[in-house]
Amino acid sequence: MNADRLDATFAALADPTRRAILARLATGQATVNQLAAPFAMSQPAISKHLKVLEHAGLISGGRIAQSRPRRLEPKVLADATGWLERYREIWEGNYQRLDAVLEELKAKEKKRRPKKR
Amino acid sequence: MTSAYTLQVTTPSDREVVMTRVFEAPRRLVFDAWTKPELIKRWLGVRAGWSMVVCEVDLTVGGTYRYVWRGPEGDMGMGGVYREVVRPERVVCTEKFDQSWYEGEAIDTLVMVEQGGKTTVTTTVLYASREVRDAVIKSGMASGVAESYDTLAEILREI
Numbered sequence: 524m525n526a527d528r529l530d531a532t533f534a535a536l537a538d539p540t541r542r543a544i545l546a547r548l549a550t551g552q553a554t555v556n557q558l559a560a561p562f563a564m565s566q567p568a569i570s571k572h573l574k575v576l577e578h579a580g581l582i583s584g585g586r587i588a589q590s591r592p593r594r595l596e597p598k599v600l601a602d603a604t605g606w607l608e609r610y611r612e613i614w615e616g617n618y619q620r621l622d623a624v625l626e627e628l629k630a631k632e633k634k635r636r637p638k639k640r
Numbered sequence: 641m642t643s644a645y646t647l648q649v650t651t652p653s654d655r656e657v658v659m660t661r662v663f664e665a666p667r668r669l670v671f672d673a674w675t676k677p678e679l680i681k682r683w684l685g686v687r688a689g690w691s692m693v694v695c696e697v698d699l700t701v702g703g704t705y706r707y708v709w710r711g712p713e714g715d716m717g718m719g720g721v722y723r724e725v726v727r728p729e730r731v732v733c734t735e736k737f738d739q740s741w742y743e744g745e746a747i748d749t750l751v752m753v754e755q756g757g758k759t760t761v762t763t764t765v766l767y768a769s770r771e772v773r774d775a776v777i778k779s780g781m782a783s784g785v786a787e788s789y790d791t792l793a794e795i796l797r798e799i
Binding site (some may be wrong): 530613614615617618620621623624625626628629 | 665
């Protein structure tokens with residue numbers, strides 16, 4: 524996955540409405556009207572969100588007519604989330620390993636320099 | 641081993657990401673673990689299947705560091721130059737990955753504060769632009785993104 528595509532994907536995923544749209548599309552393809560229904564939003568506003576998702580490659584369809592159903596592109600989403608999941612895990616894992624190293628250093632130090640009473 | 645201390649992530653300005661974590665050890669030990677190659681190699685980026693094959697640290701102002709990890713998908717390297725070194729409390733350095741997924745260098749600031757035998761470590765990464773930082777945050781450094789992960793995890797399960 525190239526960097527531009529990844530940027531577009533993360534920007535697209537940053538918005539709660541767009542994530543909700545993806546969640547809806549995960550249950551099956553839908554038209555703009557169907558997608559707009561649960562939101563207190565105009566159809567043009569929803570269309571704008573769809574454009575962002577399309578640009579990111581997260582959904583497809585709907586390029587011509589408004590009624591053309593949109594569908595989720597699971598592979599693009601999976602690529603992005605796989606990549607970010609890995610990154611998040613790295614720091615949590617790093618610090619847990621560091622905890623273990625510190626425990627060992629503390630134990631060594633205690634041995635070397637017993638506390639004076 | 642699971643720590644009781646949680647990793648906190650905040651974004652105090654447009655270009656920064658700040659991670660804070662408490663460690664159950666005095667500062668000089670945490671500083672050692674963060675700056676001595678034989679100790680760095682044991683925790684930094686060495687998740688399952690990965691090892692550090694290069695870990696060089698010249699901890700002086702103007703000195704460089706170089707890390708290379710080897711994993712199932714090949715090698716990943718990064719490095720930079722130290723700009724400030726105040727033992728055992730503060731280090732400022734540049735950061736650049738060999739195959740960077742963001743443009744330019746970032747500036748890392750490491751600050752350690754000891755209280756009651758525990759050390760609070762704050763790492764700040766200053767990116768070249770807001771866009772770069774946001775891309776990194778969305779990559780999972782911010783705890784606030786956890787919610788969207790949950791949503792995404794649900795989506796992925798449903799697919």
